[in-house]
Amino acid sequence: MSNITEAGLATGYARAASRQPALVTGTDLLVIGAFVLVVLTMPWWLVLIAGYEALATKIVIWAIFALGFDILLGFTGYLSFGHAAFFGSAAYITGLSLKHLTSDIVPAMAISFAGLFVIALVIGVLTLRRSGIYFSILTLAFAEMAHALILSSTLQAWTGGDNGLTGLPTPTLLGSPMRGLTVFYFASAFLVAGFIAALVIRRSPFGLMLRAIKENPMRLEYTGVNVFAYKMSAFVISAMYAGIAGSLTVIYEPYVATEYIYWSTSGEVVIMSVIGGVGTLIGPILGAGFMLYFENVIQGFIGEQWKLVLGLIFVFMVIFLPGGFVDLARQIWRSLGHRIRARRYNVPDMAPEADEDRLRRRLDREEAEAR
Amino acid sequence: MTAMKTPILEVRGVSKSFGGLRALNDVNLTVQEGSIHAIIGPNGAGKSTLLNVLIGLIEADEGTITYAGERIRGLSPHTIIQKGIARVFQTPQIFPGLTLVENVAIAALAKRDGQFGLRILESLRPGHPVMAEAEEHLVDVGLAGHLRSEAQHLSRGDKRRLELALCLAARPRLLLLDEPTAGMSRHDTNSTIELLKHLSRKGMTKIVIEHDMHVVFSLSERITVLAQGTVIAEGAPQEVRGNPRVQEAYLGGAHT
Numbered sequence: 001m002s003n004i005t006e007a008g009l010a011t012g013y014a015r016a017a018s019r020q021p022a023l024v025t026g027t028d029l030l031v032i033g034a035f036v037l038v039v040l041t042m043p044w045w046l047v048l049i050a051g052y053e054a055l056a057t058k059i060v061i062w063a064i065f066a067l068g069f070d071i072l073l074g075f076t077g078y079l080s081f082g083h084a085a086f087f088g089s090a091a092y093i094t095g096l097s098l099k100h101l102t103s104d105i106v107p108a109m110a111i112s113f114a115g116l117f118v119i120a121l122v123i124g125v126l127t128l129r130r131s132g133i134y135f136s137i138l139t140l141a142f143a144e145m146a147h148a149l150i151l152s153s154t155l156q157a158w159t160g161g162d163n164g165l166t167g168l169p170t171p172t173l174l175g176s177p178m179r180g181l182t183v184f185y186f187a188s189a190f191l192v193a194g195f196i197a198a199l200v201i202r203r204s205p206f207g208l209m210l211r212a213i214k215e216n217p218m219r220l221e222y223t224g225v226n227v228f229a230y231k232m233s234a235f236v237i238s239a240m241y242a243g244i245a246g247s248l249t250v251i252y253e254p255y256v257a258t259e260y261i262y263w264s265t266s267g268e269v270v271i272m273s274v275i276g277g278v279g280t281l282i283g284p285i286l287g288a289g290f291m292l293y294f295e296n297v298i299q300g301f302i303g304e305q306w307k308l309v310l311g312l313i314f315v316f317m318v319i320f321l322p323g324g325f326v327d328l329a330r331q332i333w334r335s336l337g338h339r340i341r342a343r344r345y346n347v348p349d350m351a352p353e354a355d356e357d358r359l360r361r362r363l364d365r366e367e368a369e370a371r
Numbered sequence: 372m373t374a375m376k377t378p379i380l381e382v383r384g385v386s387k388s389f390g391g392l393r394a395l396n397d398v399n400l401t402v403q404e405g406s407i408h409a410i411i412g413p414n415g416a417g418k419s420t421l422l423n424v425l426i427g428l429i430e431a432d433e434g435t436i437t438y439a440g441e442r443i444r445g446l447s448p449h450t451i452i453q454k455g456i457a458r459v460f461q462t463p464q465i466f467p468g469l470t471l472v473e474n475v476a477i478a479a480l481a482k483r484d485g486q487f488g489l490r491i492l493e494s495l496r497p498g499h500p501v502m503a504e505a506e507e508h509l510v511d512v513g514l515a516g517h518l519r520s521e522a523q524h525l526s527r528g529d530k531r532r533l534e535l536a537l538c539l540a541a542r543p544r545l546l547l548l549d550e551p552t553a554g555m556s557r558h559d560t561n562s563t564i565e566l567l568k569h570l571s572r573k574g575m576t577k578i579v580i581e582h583d584m585h586v587v588f589s590l591s592e593r594i595t596v597l598a599q600g601t602v603i604a605e606g607a608p609q610e611v612r613g614n615p616r617v618q619e620a621y622l623g624g625a626h627t
Contacts, residue, residue, distance in 0.1 A: 019498075019500075020493065020494070020495065020499055020500060021494050021496040021497075021498045023494050024494075025496075039626055070553055072391050093556075107382070109440065123388075145398070200494075201491055202490060202491070202497055203494045203496065204490055204491045204492070204493050204494065204495065205480050205484065205488065205490040205493055205495060205501070206488070206489055206491050207478065207491075208469075208473060208477060208480070208495055209477065209480070211466075211468075211469060211473075212469065212473075212477050213467050214468070215466035215467055215468050216464060216466050216467070218464060219453075219464040219465060219466060219537075220477065221448050221449050222426060222428070222449075222452055222458055222460075222464070223449075223452065223457075223477060223478050223481050223537065223541060224452035224453040224478075224481040224482070224485075224486060224541060225449055225477070225481050225486055226447075226449050226486035226487045227488070229486070229487040230487065233489065235428060298418055309597050
C-alpha cells in the first residue's frame with residue numbers, strides 16, 4: 001500500500017472526465033447479426049433436422065419467455081415458480097380482447113401489456129418482500145390462485161373453465177390474417193428486440209445493480225441503493241417478457257389452454273433456464289429450443305419413455321453441468337485452448353501476469369521493510 | 372479540535388434491548404465534523420450494535436440520532452446512507468461474484484444516480500467515467516493489481532481494502548469503520564492508518580471501532596469507551612488512557 005501518497009490521491013478522479021463508451025460495439029453487432037441469422041432461418045434448418053415450420057414459431061415464443069425469466073433469475077437470483085401467472089394471464093387477456101373487442105393483434109396485445117403490468121406490480125409488491133425459497137413459494141401460491149380463479153364457476157362464463165378459451169378468431173395484423181410464416185416473423189421480431197434489450201441491460205448501470213442483488217443485497221442496501229425498487233423493476237420486466245410470449249401463443253394457436261396458467265408451465269421455463277445456463281441470456285434460449293425439439297421431434301424416436309429420458313438428461317445436467325449448455329461450450333472451448341497452448345509452448349499454464357507482478361512488488365516491499 | 376466546530380452526529384439517550392439483554396443503555400455520543408472518533412470496549416460492549424443503529428440496520432428502542440442537523444432514526448437504511456454515510460463492516464461485505472471494478476463502481480453509481488435509476492442506455496465498459504473513477508479508488512487502497520478479477524478470490528485483508536474503496540467511492544461525509552485493520556499485516560495496518568488520516572485532512576469524519584490499541588492511539592482524536600452497552604468514559608486519548616474505570620473495564624489486560 002506504499003502507493004497511498006498525497007499525490008496519488010490528489011490526482012484521483014482526473015480520468016473521470018473521459019468519454020462514455022459506445023452502447024454497441026463491433027463485436028456486439030457480430031453477435032446480434034449471427035443471432036438474427038440463426039433465428040430467421042430456423043423454419044428451414046429445423047426441417048433439415050426432422051423438425052417442422054410451426055415448431056420454429058413455438059421455439060421462438062418460448063425463447064422469449066425463457067429469456068425474460070433469465071433477467072430475473074440470472075441477474076437477481078430470484079427464482080420465481082409462478083411465471084405461468086404472467087404467461088397465462090397475458091394469453092387470457094389477449095384471447096378475451098380478440099374474442100370480444102377487436103380481431104387486430106396490436107390493440108389486443110396493448111391491452112394485455114397494460115393489464116399484465118398491473119398484475120406484475122401487485123404480485124411483485126406482495127412476493128418480493130421475501131427472498132430465497134420463501135419468494136419461490138409465494139410466487140407459486142399466486143400462480144395457483146390465478147389458476148383457481150380462471151377455473152372458478154364465477155369466471156367460467158368468460159374463461160371457458162376447464163375447456164380453456166375457445167372460439168377465437170384468427171388474429172389480423174393491419175387487416176390481413178396472421179398465419180404460418182407471418183406469425184413466425186412477428187414473434188421473431190420480439191425475440192430479436194428482447195435479446196438486444198437484455199444484452200444492453202446486462203452491461204448497463206441498471207444491470208449491474210441487478211447482478212449486485214444476487215451477490216449481496218445487504219451490501220447494496222448499505223451502499224445507499226433502494227434494493228426493493230431494483231428487484232421490482234427486474235420482476236416487472238421479466239413478467240412483461242412472459243406476457244409477450246403468452247400473447248404470441250394465442251396468435252400461434254387461436255386458443256387458450258388452462259395449462260398455460262398452471263404450475264407445469266412455470267416448471268418448464270425453470271428447466272429450460274437450468275438446462276441452457278442460468279444468467280447467460282443465450283442459454284435459456286437454447287434450453288427452450290432443446291426442450292421443444294425433444295418434446296416434439298426426439299419423442300417420436302424414443303417412444304413412450306421420452307419423459308424418462310428427458311428427466312435423466314435434466315438430472316445429469318444439474319449434477320455434472322450446473323452451468324448448462326453454455327458452460328459445456330465454455331469448458332470445451334477452454335480445454336481446446338489449453339491443449340493448443342500446451343502443444344505450442346510445451347509448458348504448463350502460467351499464473352496471470354498481473355498476479356505475478358503483484359507478488360513481486362509485495363515481496364520487494366516486505367524485503368525493504370525488513371531492512 | 373476547537374470547541375467551535377459543529378457536531379456532524381449527535382446520539383442522545385439511545386437504548387436497544389434484544390430480549391432481556393440490554394445491548395445499548397442510554398448512549399450519548401457527539402462526533403465533530405472532520406474528526407476521527409474511536410469507539411472501544413470489550414467484546415459484547417455494544418460497539419457494532421451502535422454502528423448498526425446509526426445506519427438503520429437495527430432500530431433503536433428509544434433516543435434520537437441527529438446527522439447533519441437532521442433526525443435520521445427510523446429512516447430506511449438506503450435513505451440514511453444516501454445522506455452521506457458509509458459503513459465498513461466487521462466481516463467484509465463485498466459483491467463476491469463481481470469484479471473489483473464493478474464492486475466499487477456500484478458505490479460510485481449510487482452516489483451519482485441516487486437510490487434508484489433506470490439507467491439502461493449506458494454501457495459500463497472500461498473507459499466509462501464511473502469505471503475509471505472506480506479504478507482510481509482501487510489504486511488509492513493499493514488494489515491496482517487485478518482490477519478485473521472476481522472479488523471472491525481476494526484474501527481477507529484485501530477484501531477489507533476493497534470494501535474500504537467501495538465506501539470511499541460513495542464519497543461519504545461520515546465513514547463508519549468496524550475494525551478496519553483486522554487481519555492485516557502491520558505494514559498494511561500502517562498504510563491504512565495513513566490513508567484514514569489523509570482522508571480526515573480532506574474533511575471526512577470517521578467513527579472507528581478498533582481493538583488494536585496501536586491503531587486507536589495513533590489515529591483518533593477522541594475516544595468513547597463502551598462497556599456492557601453503557602458509555603463509561605469519553606475524551607481525548609490521553610485522558611481515556613489515564614482513566615481508572617477504563618483500565619479496569621478494558622485496558623487492564625490489553626494495555627501494552
